[in-house]
Amino acid sequence: IVPILTSTVIECHRAGLKNSAFSFAAMLMRPEYRNKVDAKYKKKIEAMVRRPDTSETEEATTPCPFCEFLLPECELLCPECKNNIPYCIATGRHMLKDDWTVCPHCDFPALYSEFKIMLNTESTCPMCSERLNLAQLKKISDCTQYLRTEVEQ
Numbered sequence: 001i002v003p004i005l006t007s008t009v010i011e012c013h014r015a016g017l018k019n020s021a022f023s024f025a026a027m028l029m030r031p032e033y034r035n036k037v038d039a040k041y042k043k044k045i046e047a048m049v050r051r052p053d054t055s056e057t058e059e060a061t062t063p064c065p066f067c068e069f070l071l072p073e074c075e076l077l078c079p080e081c082k083n084n085i086p087y088c089i090a091t092g093r094h095m096l097k098d099d100w101t102v103c104p105h106c107d108f109p110a111l112y113s114e115f116k117i118m119l120n121t122e123s124t125c126p127m128c129s130e131r132l133n134l135a136q137l138k139k140i141s142d143c144t145q146y147l148r149t150e151v152e153q
Contacts, residue, residue, distance in 0.1 A: 001033070002028065002033050002036040002037060003038075005024055005027060005028050005033070006028065006037060006038060006041055006045070008024045009021050009024045009025045009028065009041075009045055009048070010041070012024060013048070018052075018053045021048060022048055022049065022052045022053070025045045025048040025049050026049050028045055029045065029046065029049050059072040059073060059074060060072070060073050061073065062093075062094070062096055063096065063097070064078040064080065064081060064083070064085060064094075065085060065086075065094070065095055065096060065097045065143065065147055066078060066081050066083045066085070066147060067080050067081040067083075069081065071094075073093040073094060074092065074093050074094070075094060076094055086109045086146060086147075087109075088109065088110045088111040088114060088115075089103065089108045089109065089110045089115075089125070089126050089127045090110045090111060090114045090115045090117075090118045090126060091110075091111060091114045093111065093114075095109050095111065095143070095146075096111060097143055099111045099112050099113050099114075099139075100112060100139070100140040100143040100146070101115055101137050101138060101139055101140055102140065102146070103125040103127060103128060103130070103132065104132070104136050104137075104138075105125060105128050105130035105132070106125060106127050106128035106130070108125075108127045108128070109143075109146055112137065112139045112140075115137060116134060116137065119132060119133065119134050119137070120134075
């Protein structure tokens with residue numbers, strides 16, 4: 001459990017999830033785990049617990065493509081309309097009505113603006129691994145064909 005907690009602390013800290021990093025670091029500093037922490041990480045983890053920076057930025061909210069309810073951008077189930085929201089294959093965030101595209105090969109949705117950025121450094125679709133370039137992406141203005149409720153399926 002100690003190596004898993006250690007890498008969790010490191011990754012949370014890198015991702016800016018300082019509150020989460022602090023709580024896992026505090027768990028690692030419990031007497032039963034403290035002596036098992038790798039020496040190269042021990043000082044850093046102790047410092048996190050002694051001088052905690054628990055400020056964590058709030059996740060941005062964006063509208064549900066079904067009902068426009070504002071929810072955290074990584075939430076894939078709308079608490080208002082109870083629909084499962086399609087997710088972007090480039091970011092993992094939920095899709096937005098006004099920023100929609102699909103991979104021309106696998107038809108999986110992506111946020112147009114984010115997929116364009118990704119294609120500046122990558123040349124394949126993250127879902128199907130087919131070669132792809134910016135010219136092949138088309139922004140979709142009416143995404144209703146991709147928005148199916150659970151009842152319709």
